[in-house]
Amino acid sequence: MAVLVTGGAGYIGSHVVRLLAERGDDVLVVDDFSTGIGARVEGLPVVNLDLAASDAEERLVSAIKEHSVDSIIHFAAKKQVGESVEEPVMYFRQNIGALTNILAAVEATGIESLVFSSSAATYGMPDVDMVAEDLGCRPINPYGQTKLIGEWMIDNQIAASQMRGATFNAVKLRYFNVAGAGWNELADTAVMNLIPIVLERLKDGKAPIIFGDDYDTPDGTCIRDYVHVKDLAEAHIAALDYMKVGGTTETVFNVGTGTGASVKEVIDTIAEVTGRDIVPDMGERRAGDPPALVADVTRISALLSWKAEFGLEEIVRSAVEAAEMLPDQKR
Template sequence: MTWLITGGAGFIGAHVVRAMRTAGEPVAVYDDLSTGDADRIPEGVPFVKGSTLDSELLRHTLADLRISGVVHLAAKKQVAESVERPLHYYRENVYGLQTLLEATAETGVRQFLFSSSAAVYGMPDVKLVTEDTPCAPINPYGETKLAGEWLVRAAGAAHGMTTASLRYFNVAGAADEHLADTGVFNLIPMVFEKLTQGAAPLIFGDDYDTEDGTCVRDFIHVEDIASAHLAAARALSARASGTDLTVNIGRGEGVSVREMIELIAEVTGYGADASPVSAARRAGDPARVVASADRIRAELGWSARHDAREMVASAWAGWCLRHPEAHR
């Protein structure tokens, strides 16, 4: 079977393409290149440039490439932007998904794997977030991901597709410096940027009810994210039509913001230059969000392999490739 990976030219998508192709799974990429980079797509992988809002192109792509399964990663994903542009996010993330699902149903696709997010949980007040933790998203981005899960599950049941939704926690690292994230929206690249500029990293809130007063997160290596997609994709083929699986992708281990900054200082060689400065809390930041990874281990036999140091080191290699002046 051939898998169509939407968003396959993006940071996470490119890693999924690499993992599945290395494992011998035939893949093709569909991406509008609004944030993706065509240079990330390996030679020989079929590529179609297009939007998930283009129903005609989607139908032709699925039929012409004889696609039997879809891994849907294409989406808008910036929380702050989703608050400013909720209509845009619902159009791209929900209507785009609906359009894609209509095309898959019409062309007989039988497996559908959806890229979801821990943002569906909102601000859970629990030590470990399980898949049964109530979902209460606090921003339009999280809302679109939860609505996407509902839509995927319902469409799968109605049209005989086997479906799965993977809820990512805090993605970091790179399998290769050339595939590294080029955005500066998450903690690790934000600290890299400050260090490169000769400025102090910021901690948004140091008075949380955690061991060191800073937020605690479950950081997961993007290479582990990719291997989880491979495991889920292969499992879908063995499951009964119309069934659905929802799992967290995390390590089940929390790292505080302060601990991560200290690790970044050590790995990058910036040492004392990385002493952080505390700023006010950001609205909507929960104190602790750490995954329970029990279900994905039980259902798919999958567990994360990479630790926080590997995430930082691999992300730093990618940063230095683009910012040679940063290396020490």
């Protein structure tokens, strides 16, 4: 039996594909290579398919049958918050369209387990610093909305399959701030988040910009929960295993470390790891940034027996190494 990984040529998906292959699971990748990179999945069976296209359900069903797929990990999605505000229709068409086709294929083939990439973006601007899964979700942009709607679609599918006497289990993982690289060649190439942006600016000889230092946090800069992509990848394996042994008590889990780091602390860690003197520029607050967003990880640690192994320094070190910026004495 094989695991179908949608978006397996992407940053996070390729890490999960690598872990699955390492433990000897058969993998089938479905990707349209819109942001994915072919080299990340070289040598693996791949179906080049836009999951939101009109023929996607039919092609998925035949790929599932041909490769004896019994579970799906669904990463494929558009994920840029700013772009989603400018092009909401594209986000709903792509993210909701793709998931609709996947759930239709699940129904047609009797697939029993699905892991879904959700996001801390579902929480919006919570008025608590540490968020647990039961906190109400009020996403503030179309991207976050597509993730919350995706969770609801999956819940409805679970309920409908129970009514039919069929088995369909799913786990929705709400990722916090994913960073780092488990393997250099699988590193994030998108340069859209704090660590890659700072590293790119340093390469270009530019100072990083801190988006606001007047927040109500200890050093005035925003706090986030940075989770190593390899730890995050392991959480997907734990989710698959949880469903295999009949785990269905909870279906939504935060994936973070449970510890926050401020923007200043992240930049200081980059300075330490690269051995550079970094003097950041102070910029304006960025619209829509909550002052602090840290995962309560009680549930995932209790039910999936998953815990992040790596901390901020290891995350930064792996990102710096992948960007080939590690000083010689630190290699």
